[in-house]
Amino acid sequence: MTIEDRGPEPNAFDIETATRENDTYRTVAWTGKYLQVTLMSIPPGESIGLEAHPGTDQFLRLDSGTGKCVMGPAEDELTFEQEVTDGWSIQVPAGTWHDVINTGDEPLRLYAVYAPTHHAKGLVQPTDEDAERDEEQGIDEPPAWTVQPGETESDQHAG
DSSP: OOOOOOOOOOOOHHHHHHHOOOOSSSEEEEESSSSSEEEEEEOTTSOSSSSSSTTOOOOOOOOOOEEEEEESSTTTTTTTTEEEETTTTEEEEETTTEEEEEEEOOEEEEEEEEEESSSOOOEEESSSHHHHHHTTTTTTTOTTOOOEEEESOOOOOOO
């Protein structure tokens, strides 16, 4: 299934099929003025990466695979832990450190909804290394036409 991020134009697609067929670490599927939808595929034994988004709430839904979600107020204080599998959703409040680890033997496929928009429109990042590089190089920035919160801290990544 091919997904085209047409920006804040009306859009509809089979998100379950798109999520299950996605082989990239992250593909931005739709970018609106106030929120964004991304598809993710996490290989066995890997994770989305421990991080915190000070100005961004997240909703994640698993469509395939098994994993473990951890969250907490600090990088070294992950007080919430939950096993998750197909059909589970994860809600991440802004500023919360979080990670989703693939504990199974097949790719963990999920989609994420960010509010506000968090990534560049239509960006495809085949691996987490590509995602890190794009962020470091300033390629992975929300479009100027999106509505962003006032002054907030930058995203934080463990390590």
